[in-house]
Amino acid sequence: MTATHIQDVTQSGGPTQPGFVKRMWRDNAGTIITLGLLITIVPFLPVYWIRVFTSMMAVAAAAQGVAILHERIGHVSLAGIGMMAVGGWIGLRVAHGLGLPFEINLLVAAIGAGAIGALLGLPGIRHKGLIFALVTLMFAAGLHVVVSSVGFPDGGSGFWGRVSGSQERAFMARPAVAQSDHAYFIYTTLIVTLAFGLTYAILKSSAGRAWAMIRAGDAVAKSAGVNMKAARFKAFFLAGALSGIGGCLMAGSIGQLDGRSFDALQSLLLYGLVIVAGPWSLAAALIAAFLYRVFPALLDSWGVDGDIAMIIFGIALIHAIVNAPRGIAGQLQDLSALISSKFGGAAR
């Protein structure tokens, strides 16, 4: 049982604990400041970068889902990007089929992807570790075949919602309040921030405490009276819903989605980056999404081949597993503690 989990179990609520907002600030100050900085700075960047950061925020939601499954209930999901495709597909289908407001599409995508995530999690009730990881990998690979063949809804009729012949493909409408690229980035960041806040609240609720028990060991959780199936089901639903939100936000950003962007290797890469980032922290999702989406674009803009990013990720993943299990977030936290102690010492 790691220190974080023990803290989760022992410091969740209680009369002597500070209020929820104070605790959220105390535990996630770095993440909150980063989100604030992003909302402040990114809208002033060129359109290309605004779109890259919007995509990063969408991926961050999916990364959060992957991190929760890994860190909270000890399951490896190799279908993070695949579940984004599910959310994107549902969001696009509902948007084109019913013409509902974007927020309703987002909610339906979250619930739909959450339900499929929970279904995908059914084998996770029987299998843990490698076997469940393989189930999710096979699911991601199969899903890629389907979305590559069928494509994403683009305003056509029928179940798949695909246009045929010379009919023009329709784009998903953005929310009324976020038509421009910079407004949509702010909108996306606020939605993802809200999702992170809800995730944090769940982690501090009875469900979060149940997950902490499961992570400590099945025997521990059972002896504490945790309903194992229900607790895992909730985690899979939450992870799926987060990916669904990410997929729908990405669909809203581009207006259409391409099946080729959702291959199984992308899901594997996202999982690897979550490990590099340090899945125990909420900040990990942001770091992983930054590495996944922004870092290769940065390399490109500096004239460095984007494929170098993959080499760096591979080295970082092996390094994280062998030497730095708390990942980048852990190293940043250690650095922050070191700086605090230096300044604290100087002040005294």
Next chain:
Amino acid sequence: MPDLTPFLVTGFALGAIYALAGLGIVVLYRATGELNFAFGALAAASAMVTWQAHEWGLHIWLACFVGIVTATLISAAYGALVSAKVAHRTDVIKAVATLGLALIILGLAYWIWGDSPRRLRLPLRALNTELFGVRVTGARVVAIGFCLVAAIGITALLTKTRMGLQMRALADTRDLSALIGIDVERVTLLAWVGSGVLAGVAGILLGTLVRLDPGVLTFMVVPSLAAAILGGLRSLWLTLLGGLAIGMLEAVATPFQTIAPYRSLAPFIVAIAVLMVLPAAAFRSERAS
């Protein structure tokens, strides 16, 4: 009903390569408890290096040798440098570590070769043959033959040789094997070397059948994993049959217009079904059980 014979024969050859890769994955998993997600990337490295060496003027067979040696050396380097450091971690963490190797190889391959269209051709026309009235290329004949030889060879290695005995002992309990004097690191290294050789051969054979693209070849690991799953990650012969069945299942869907676009789904559906039906204990590495 269309005549399925040509598709079955074609699928048999593709399945043989899935099976060969599946064997490489299973033999390493049985010996070290490491599921090698980098198998496809090693295969890609072998095929790309073979193509490059041939482009530089090396005779094709010598180029193949260089390709296989490259995959083997990378695999051995991982086995020597990283494998021992993650030996006591869970199976899933060990598998994720190999994903790091896959990313490094794939990144390097794309950096060096990009995704321009290329073809790898082996001078195997003399082996072209006919099976049930269907023309079978030499490369496919070699794929089927090598797959069978590999299955027989690995079975013999594991059951008839001292090294195989040591591998099985290592698979049972790493620490006890070390206590009774088995050179654990050497045996682990040899398992990685063997897996590297199989990846090298599989990469070259697959490179003659599909587009020579690092990503396409790396992705081969997923249907090969499906074949290994059909073998319960343990049985060499079930993996062989699983790979062949997956290849043929994919191929026979080709003439049916409604399901043809989804034929690549076959390995994943079959693998998920097997994972859902069989008990978890059926997949544990011998060490874990």
